[in-house]
Amino acid sequence: MTRSGKRTTIVDIARQAEVxxxxxxxxxxxxxxxxEVLATRVRKAATELGYRPNMVARDFRRGVTSTIGVVVPDLANPFFPHVLKGLAEEVSAGDHRLLVVDSGEDADQELQLVAQLAGSCDGIILCSPRMPQSSLATLPALGVPIVCTNRSVGDLPFGTVGIDSASGMRQAVAHLAQLGHQQIGYLGGPGTSWSDGLRREGLSTAAADLGVSVSSTEAGSTSDDGHAKLPELLDQGVTAVIAFNDLVAIGALARLRELEMDVPSRLSVVGFDDIPVAAFLGPPLTTVSLPKEELGRRAxxxxxxxxxxxQVPQEELLPASLVVRHSTAAPAD
Amino acid sequence: MTRSGKRTTIVDIARQAEVxxxxxxxxxxxxxxxxEVLATRVRKAATELGYRPNMVARDFRRGVTSTIGVVVPDLANPFFPHVLKGLAEEVSAGDHRLLVVDSGEDADQELQLVAQLAGSCDGIILCSPRMPQSSLATLPALGVPIVCTNRSVGDLPFGTVGIDSASGMRQAVAHLAQLGHQQIGYLGGPGTSWSDGLRREGLSTAAADLGVSVSSTEAGSTSDDGHAKLPELLDQGVTAVIAFNDLVAIGALARLRELEMDVPSRLSVVGFDDIPVAAFLGPPLTTVSLPKEELGRRAxxxxxxxxxxxQVPQEELLPASLVVRHSTAAPAD
DNA sequence: GTCTAATCAGACAACGTTTTCTCAGCCACT
DNA sequence: AGTGGCTGAGAAAACGTTGTCTGATTAGAC
Incomplete structure (x- = not known):
């Protein structure tokens, strides 16, 4: 500390080291x-005075923020923290900070948050943005580089990295078909979800290829949604259900338990995401595992x-792979 | 935009508005x-030029960062995102940004992260810090206000806000005792966890008061831990198990399923936290619900x-409350 | 020994904003 | 009418850092 109460700056060091x-x-x-003599004098003075650089001043001078903003729809959805972990790992290695905001699955708030973030970030990563294409189209005006995950952005100048959900879905359907299922139900995600679109697409083409029939419904992304919408599918006589994500699958599993329908003997259930608890459910959930950390890293x-x-990077698509556990089996017939 | 390629600044506005x-x-x-004439001229110019203030310059001049750092042990633990949500809500209302970092349950990295954060934050919130008291004691030197959640800090000048886990534990034990359980097991958390200490304390006093006996083990904070350590408790003949948190309880539930021991008829299980999936487990988990968002808000x-x-604020303690679902029942006898 | 070239430390401007200080103009009061 | 006080806009300094430019000093070549 110098005699004044302020923090020590390089000026104090210069004075003390006489350079x-x-x-x-x-x-x-x-x-x-x-x-080298000067250098050591400086370093000595710096440690003596307990100098710690003023990052704000440095960033200001350099004209950067050293900060990357990330917008996620819902931190409480176990999918996103994993993406963040992959992201954080790399970002902090590159001497950047990570500003995380949660849009609460609200498209309007999402848009607002991005606009606000733009003022204090060098770049923004939009995780599975829920906003409509028209809102997305306003973002380039913010003048901040943006990368989207799990979303196609048309010809907007954004980098994108997604997961090949369609392929994951094909694997799930193939697995069920091989077990002998002819009637598959899909507990779909929110209509605003791009991944859900991919999954529906993969589902219908795979079903057509393999000759199985499909019933689907729009549920949502939470366990409540799965719990609420499962009966709708049961009414249609399906012998297996694929859920938009593991949370929805968990809701479905809970409903099945209430209905005293055993899984997998009475109904097979497949999830998406492979969140950590999936392996511990009753029964352990067969699910499509997504490379969440890798998604963050690539973003x-x-x-x-x-x-x-x-340069705006090329669109990227990461592979998904089915993990077979014990929630799927041959249909009861 | 002015003719130069740079961003518009207040200087451009001043020129255009002739003030x-x-x-x-x-x-x-x-x-x-x-x-008022000048004011409208300025506002007009500002919108015309599409002015957006340079936050870095502003913060620099004001000598602040407008940023609050938050350190959490593990974002993937569903407890913390809820705390963050409560926090984010209030913090952004106060025109601050939230810098979130994940220490990976690693005490050393936690310390490093805090030191690093200190350079770019006005204040830091340490969620359930895992670092030893000796490390904690080095933090005041960073010169940044710090608030800890779920941790007592001795006479260190930190604000603290915790949850009355001891009371939650008493409620859980009372519930089990009332059902007739005489032998209760505790799947404890990591030794570095302050909450775990509180819970053990509450457990032993409540058990003494109610005349039930207790066996306990140190498991950890993940489902894997619960899965691995449950048998240790079963060997001791307990009829009910309380887990450090819901994740551990989920692991225990999975193990019980493997052992084909029905819950709650063969063993009662109680969790802690009340994470969203708790209500959807098989069976729906009786658990001690903690005011997670409120914890964030108070912090x-x-x-x-x-x-x-x-002024360093006074220590605060938030109440916990037992939520009875279907994982607890009278012992089989 | 002198001149040129090369090297490297120090002086100083600049980044965009806020804020203190200065001073012009005006009103009111003597 | 002159002066004192007050209001409010403009000028300028300051925040801590980086980077460009300048000038000095030294080595090398003739």
């Missing part, structure tokens, strides 16, 4: 300094590239 | 301006107060 401010800056930033890679080169 | 820079600043910050209140007044 110029520029030299302090150079030493502290590891730029080449010829005179950062795309954004990073755009920040460095100005 | 001084100070006036622009005053108008834009809503400070009293006498001449911010404490930090906010400290930032405004410089």
């Amino acid at each position: 110029s401010i520029s030299t302090v800056s150079r030493v502290l930033n590891g730029r080449p300094v010829a005179d 950062w890679a795309g954004l990073h590239q755009q920040l460095e080169t100005g | 001084s820079i100070s006036t622009v600043s005053r108008v834009l910050n809503g400070r009293p301006v006498a001449d 911010w209140a404490g930090l906010h107060q400290q930032l405004e007044t410089g």
Whole structure:
């Protein structure tokens, strides 16, 4: 501390080490300094005074924020924290901070949050954005590089990285078909979800290919939704159900328990995401595992590239793979 | 945009509105301006030029960061996102940003992260910190106000807000005792967890008061831990098990299913936290519900107060309450 | 020994904003 | 009518850092 109550700055160091401010800056930033004597004097003074750089001033001068914004629809959905973990890992390695905001599954608030974030971020990652295409189209005007996950953005200049849900769905349907199921139900996600669109598409083509019939309903993304909408599918005589995600599957499982219908003997259930509890459910859930951490990592890679080169990265699609546990079996017949 | 490629600044506005820079600043910050004509000229120019303030410059000048750091042990643990939601709600209302970092349940990394965060935050909220008291004691030197949740900090100058886990535990034990259980097992949390200490304390006093006996083990905070450690308790002949949290309880439930021991007829299970899936498990989990969002809100209140007044707020304790579902019943005898 | 070239530390401007200070203008009161 | 006080807009400094530019010092070549 200097005599004044303020924080120590490079000026204090310069004074104490009897060198110029520029030299302090150079030493502290590891730029080449010829005179090793000066350098050590500076470093000594810095530690003596307990110097810690003022990041805000540094960012201000450099014209950056060193901050990346991430918008997720719902942190309480176990899917997103995993994406964040993958993201955080890489982002902090690149000396950036991560500003996380939760839009509460609200498309309007999502749009507002992005606009607000844009003011204090070098770049933004939109996880599974729920906003309509028309809102999405307003974002380039913010002048901030944006990468979307789990969403196609038309010809908007955004990087995108998604998961090949269609393929995952094909694997799930193939698995069920092989077990002998002829009638499959789909507990679909929210209509605003791009992934849900992909999954429905994969479902119908796979079903057509394999000669099984499909009933589907729009449920949502929570366990409550799965719990509420399952009977609708049961009425249609399905022998297996695929859920939009594991949470919905958990809701369905709970309803089946109430109805005293055993899983998998009376009904097979397949989830999506492979959240950690999936392996511990009763029965352990067969589900399509998605590379969540990798999704985060690739999103950062795309954004990073755009920040460095100005080039909008190409669209990317990550593979999904079915994990067979014990919630699926041959139909009772 | 001005002719140069740069972003528009208040200088551009001043030029266009033909007023001084100070006036622009005053108008834009809503400070009293006498001449309404000037004010409207400024506002008009600002919208025409599409002005968006440079937050970094503003924060720099004001000597603040407008950012609050939050450290959580594991985002994938469903407990924390709820705390964050309560927190985020209030924090963003106060024109602050939330910087969230995940320490991966690693005490060393936790300490490092806090030190790093300190450089770019006005204040820090430590959620259930896992670091030892000795590390905690080094934090005041960072010169940043800190509030801890779920942790007593001795005489360190931190605000703290916790949950009365001991009372929750008493309720759980009372519930089980009333059902007729005489032998209760506890699947404890990580030794570094303060909450776990509180819970053990509440458990032993409640057990003594009610005349039931207790066996306990140190499991951890994940479903894997519960799954692995449950047999240890079963060997001791308990008729009911209380888990450190719902995730651990889920692991226990899974193990019981494997062992074909029905819940609650063969063993009663009680969790802690009341995470959303708890209600959908098989059977729906009796658990001690914790005010997670409120915890976040109170933490911010404490930090906010400290930032405004410089006064370290008093320790706070929030109530917990048992939610009885279907994983508990009278013992088989 | 002198002149040129090269090297490197120090002086200083700049980043965009807020805020303090200055001073012009006006009103009211003597 | 002159002066004192007051209001409010404009000028300018300041925040801490980085980076460009300048000037000095030294080494090398003739």
